[in-house]
Structure formats: C-alpha cells, structure tokens
Amino acid sequence: MKPFDFLIFALSLLLYSCVANTGSSEKTSELNAIKEEKLNSIAVLNSCSYYDKSNAETVNFFNPEIEAELNNKKIMKLVGLSSNFTIKRANVENAMATIIQSYSGIFERFILYDQNFMNSVKLSTGNDFSQWSIIAHEIGHHLSGYTLTSSGDSHKQELEADEFSGFVMYKMGATLPQVQSAIEKFCSEEGSLSHPQKKGRLAAVEKGWWNAKTSSPNSNASGRFNF
C-alpha cells in the first residue's frame, strides 16, 4: 500500500469510528433516559387521597423537598415508630398514601404529594401546620395498614387518618384551628363516596387533637416541635 493510500485508509477508519461512537453514545443516552423515566414512574395500586378518589394509575415522582422529609421524620419520632414508607413529590392531584410494586416485584408503601397543592394549602390557610396535617393524615393511612387491602377508601379509614392527624399535630405544637384549616379550605361539605362530610372530618381531627392534649397533661410549647 502506497503511503498516500494508507493515509486515506487510516482517515476513513477514523471517520467511521467517530460516526459509530456518536451513534453509540446517542443510543446510550436514549437508553439512560428510558431507564430514568422507568425509575421515576410508578404504577399506583391502592391509594387513599386527602380528598376525592384518585384515578391515577401511573405517576412520575421526584425526591421530596427537604422540609417535607424533615417534618415527616419529626412526626414518626413523635409517634415512636419507624417509618414503613417513603415520601416523594409527584404529579398527583393533592396527596396520597399508596402502595406500588417495584420492578423487582417488591411491594412498597409511598406517600406522594403535589408541591403546588402544598404551596396553595399553606398560602390559603396562612399557616405551616395545614400542609403537615395533610402529610400526617397520609401517614395515618399507612400506619393503620389499610392501603394494603384492595377495598379502597372508606369513610371509616378517612376519619381514622384525620384523628391521627389531629393527635400528632397537637404534639407538633399546632392549635386546633390550624390542624382543621386544610379540611376547612379544601374538603366539601357534602363529602363523596370515598370521603366523609367536612363536619365529620373536622370532628375526627378535633377528637385526635383533644386525645393528645389530655394524654399529655404536662406538654408545653417548649417541649414540642416548632416550625
């Protein structure tokens, strides 16, 4: 092979290799994107929303805000139990406790919340506790274990979760109107097939709040968590 021919041959090889590499790196990034989308996408099995029954079958989720994670830990510390769920931001209607099956086949508990919804709760109620009362409600669903069944929401389960929310939010330092403020603003007077009337939900929160107050006669503000 003449030196000139060899040069052409070498250049051709180099060019081919560059094109092949570009194609391969494009394919890799495409595969990574699909993998990422799969990892951040979950199929919702049974769920309990804060209000209205969710029709979501698949949602995308993201890491929670640090504040949400911290307050979640505070709530679990107050009830003295270890967490049996993971909290995530997601494109859900409001907030929900749910169980999903991972790609490895394991069933896991999640609390999913929409950040825009939480922001609007905080703004419209004028206090920080309102949004955490919602997260506490969802935690109540997981601790009671109902979302493991396929029976879906029922009024009894919702009222129990509201009572738990009232109980734990007292321990967080919230006043009764603060714990009730999210229900006052966002839940309907009439209720629905999945959720009870507003009046019943407010009463359940009040029951939990008073139970905490009367079972902790020595509680004082300095002994409780503040936001």
Ligand SMILES: [Zn+2]
């Ligand atoms: Zn609920």
